[in-house]
Amino acid sequence: MIVRVEQLVKRYQELVALDHFSLQVEEGEILGLLGPNGSGKTTAINCMLSLLKYDKGSVELFGEPMRPDAYEIKKQIGVVFQNIAVFEELSVEENVRYFCSLYVKDKAEREHCVEWALDFVGLREFRGFRPRKLSGGMLRRLNIACGIAHHPKLIFMDEPTVAVDPQSRNNILEGIVKLNEQGATVIYTSHYMEEVEQLCTRIVILDDGRVVACGTKEELKEMIALREKITIEDVVLSEEQRAMFEELPALLDLQYHSRQLRLSFGVGSGHLESLLGLLRRAQISYGKIYSEQPTLNDVFLEITGRELRDDV
Numbered sequence: 347m348i349v350r351v352e353q354l355v356k357r358y359q360e361l362v363a364l365d366h367f368s369l370q371v372e373e374g375e376i377l378g379l380l381g382p383n384g385s386g387k388t389t390a391i392n393c394m395l396s397l398l399k400y401d402k403g404s405v406e407l408f409g410e411p412m413r414p415d416a417y418e419i420k421k422q423i424g425v426v427f428q429n430i431a432v433f434e435e436l437s438v439e440e441n442v443r444y445f446c447s448l449y450v451k452d453k454a455e456r457e458h459c460v461e462w463a464l465d466f467v468g469l470r471e472f473r474g475f476r477p478r479k480l481s482g483g484m485l486r487r488l489n490i491a492c493g494i495a496h497h498p499k500l501i502f503m504d505e506p507t508v509a510v511d512p513q514s515r516n517n518i519l520e521g522i523v524k525l526n527e528q529g530a531t532v533i534y535t536s537h538y539m540e541e542v543e544q545l546c547t548r549i550v551i552l553d554d555g556r557v558v559a560c561g562t563k564e565e566l567k568e569m570i571a572l573r574e575k576i577t578i579e580d581v582v583l584s585e586e587q588r589a590m591f592e593e594l595p596a597l598l599d600l601q602y603h604s605r606q607l608r609l610s611f612g613v614g615s616g617h618l619e620s621l622l623g624l625l626r627r628a629q630i631s632y633g634k635i636y637s638e639q640p641t642l643n644d645v646f647l648e649i650t651g652r653e654l655r656d657d658v
């Protein structure tokens with residue numbers, strides 16, 4: 347086990363930011379810590395790294411208790427913070443070299459690491475630039491290069507794709523997969539459920555500092571009742587017709603607004619077929635019909651009763 351966190355409690359005065367938060371991460375995982383803004387993701391990372399004191403609980407990394415002075419453990423860790431943390435007065439290359447020098451003392455090895463990291467994030471051509479000359483996405487990539495140049499075995503990434511252009515976002519996501527393929531274990535926080543779903547081998551969902559669910563994306567979706575959502579657009583229904591839909595087997599919910607009918611179904615099969623049969627028999631015309639699988643937002647919604655916003 348590379349990470350073992352037991353029952354962490356962290357308070358900021360009255361506010362309980364982490365409420366008995368536990369986490370286990372095995373070598374080779376890309377673990378997604380998913381939760382809305384303010385759910386405690388950054389606090390959890392900072393406590394795991396001993397950058398923040400916590401009130402209760404324990405953190406072990408690589409089988410050893412993590413402490414602020416645990417230098418041997420820190421050498422094996424890479425951190426990419428949410429806020430860009432680079433020096434304005436240093437060039438791209440000098441920034442990467444500086445951060446790498448904190449852990450890699452041998453000069454030749456360090457230069458090798460710097461070249462590798464610049465290539466890895468695609469900033470070789472910009473090596474002489476000062477950070478202020480870089481776009482937002484490139485700055486994020488520099489932040490990543492600084493965090494990973496020393497080839498850490500365990501990488502923490504705190505929302506590395508917030509406010510970046512789609513090209514940099516793809517570059518970052520592909521980079522994380524590559525790092526993982528090369529042997530790194532990754533802990534990745536995000537409130538973008540699609541990213542987490544695409545990237546992570548296992549997902550922990552946080553809400554108000556508590557773990558509300560944990561598993562692979564398939565396991566998480568198995569935890570909830572919802573199995574299929576079907577939407578019919580541009581449809582006009584009488585009260586009687588609406589009542590007919592309410593009789594459909596395994597129906598969990600029906601919403602009808604602005605000529606749009608949204609139906610949620612639980613376990614079972616052939617929901618679309620039964621629906622099409624009903625539309626045909628009742629001679630109801632419609633514009634478009636489509637079926638969707640549950641998302642992690644549905645999981646969050648069913649567990650907490652609130653939306654996990656994915657667009658901020």
Ligand SMILES: Nc1ncnc2c1ncn2[C@@H]1O[C@H](COP(=O)(O)OP(=O)(O)OP(=O)(O)O)[C@@H](O)[C@H]1O
Pocket residue numbers: 358361363381382383384385386387388389390505537
């Ligand atoms: N230094 C602090 N002092 C007081 N409260 C804090 C402090 N840092 C965080 N908080 C509060 O603790 C809670 C958890 O914050 P945290 O930043 O860990 O959440 P998060 O999930 O990382 O959110 P975001 O995605 O917005 O960074 C929030 O309610 C936040 O307002």
